[in-house]
Amino acid sequence: MSALTAGTASEDEVERLARAVLYEGYLLYPYHRDALKNRSRFTFGDLEPGALWQAECLVVGARARVDVSVRFLEDTAERRVEVERAAVAELTAGETAGETVLVSALGLGAGVTRLTVRMTNTTGARILATQALLRITDGEFVSLTDPPQAFREQAAGCRNIGTWPVLVGAEGARDRIFAAPIILPDYPRVAPESPGDLFDGTETDELLTLSILALPDAERHAITDPRARELLERTTALGQDELLALHGRLERPIQVGDRVRLRPNRRADIMDSLLAGKAATVVAVEEDLEGVLHIGVTVDDDPGADLGEFGHRFFFRIDEVERR
Template identity: 35%
Template sequence: MNLQLVERIAAAVLYEGYILYPYRPSAVKNQQRWNFGAVCPESYSLAQGGTEAWTMQTECLATGSEHATLDVKLRFLHLLTREVGVPNADWDQRIADCGDSETQSSISDSDLNVVASLEVGGKIFQTWQEAIEREFCAPSLELGTLVAQAQRLSFDFPSSRALEQLRDEGGQIVGVIVRTQQSVEGAIELSAARAGEGLFKITARILNTTPLEDAKEKSRDDALMRSLVSTHTILGVREGELVSLLDPPDALRERAAGCSNVGTWPVMVGDEGERDCMLSSPIILYDYPQIAPESAGELFDGTEIDEILTLRIMTLTDEEKREMRGADERTRQILERTEMLPAEQLMKMHGAMRSVRPRGEDER
């Protein structure tokens, strides 16, 4: 398995749509984010009549004996709110009188006036949302074990609250960034069924079991704070092989068509021809997806072309660049990478030729 390639593809899926051009929170297209792979709390899904999913299911085929081993890794983004606040009049002295650990616990929301943005030292800090990468690895399990008994594996990530002080050139506290994250709880259900001689159907089901009180009254943004976002699953098989669902052998075509995938799209990943790893993605991909070698880095917008996005970033006004720089650490990296991009690197993005393969008879 080419683990490095698999991880790069998985990372691209994880951040697809994270923020779109023009990479500013004020842009209309960035007002509703997190549209891919959202697995919401069960109570919220039921309150919405099932329009928001609380489960994600992957089904695929594997060949081998019952001693073939399955490895499953769940990855998603865990959202947090980032609020920029201006302290009340008596707050600064109280901060000076206590240590950092005491500060975290002693400051409440009433001590701050939350603002949309705040400029400090020539930098813009904005109230918005951020995300932390999460992953859960299931223990290795033999297919025979999963045939005999399905496994349910629970996971949870706790809530958190952190403060970051913003000081002016004189060292005075003029603002605070408060990052708040709600807890999430969930489970992976793994099972396997014999589908023929030396053939197994594997099912991996992800559930969001996070409690959410008064779910009917909650907004989508409220629910997303307790959701798994950009959710995807990496499945690996040892002592066996996975079967492509997009291009299965003729003998297994009917079996492959019978796999039920809900909210996800499993494809083969790794080097071309390898059959030991599959990425179950919330966006549609082809088998063995590749990242263009000309790409200088992530742009989070797979519907666009790197060259076009890069040229557009170069034409942003100074004010637009300031907002982009202050939106998020990742947008700052995009801007700085683009501004320092050598001309020869930009030319590599232009007019790249890709090899093509002939279509089969059944594709014509």
């Protein structure tokens, strides 16, 4: 798996993200069973027998319905426990069981519900990479990473055990939550340069690819795991352009005069909501005493923009603007 970054993700990309996290650490370089570090799997989200896993998040909408898919590895086999679509309002009266998975809800008032997905490992063996995908209809989830001011108290009351729920899908969407076994930002995605799963503890694709290409024949023949064989064949088939792309995308720092789109994400005040998505021009790049960069912009459709330096100027952190 390559670096995980924030960004827009389609349905297929969400599944790719879930798969990448599920199999991360499944097998480590040099990918054969005789290697010392492959005698004990290194995965995120391990659950010992009898241990509890729990994801909690906030739902807004009195008519909301939710689907839940809990996923994990049992030895090397992928398993899923699906909880069929259920009305959140009905879950406040009890629990819906899907094998060892229980889904319940608690009304918090004003149309806000705390949704709980809980699983106990009853397999008698350690399970790996436990995660869940939640989808909602006729309602929306609330970001726990950066909850709106009105929901911060309720968000602080969510208790997550062995997981970190984040919003996924198209940026700004509120219909899906990925309860990941690692800390991720809202709207994460697998870096587009990554040609496929590498399993190896989120190490850099470029370094791992070069290492795989340098494997001696004896070690290549020792790779018998089906997923590892697929990885080997995919890597050795990479063309020159694909190899060069593994260096990643080097982007010029934002400079005065750049055209940007505003994506405020800290919800400091009502002005942030009004400016979200607006086109703007960078007029200043300043660094505060803590080394944080702030981007000063003028908004294109601001009636006072023609006043130049005397017009309205707004400041955002660098992660709140994107180059157009």
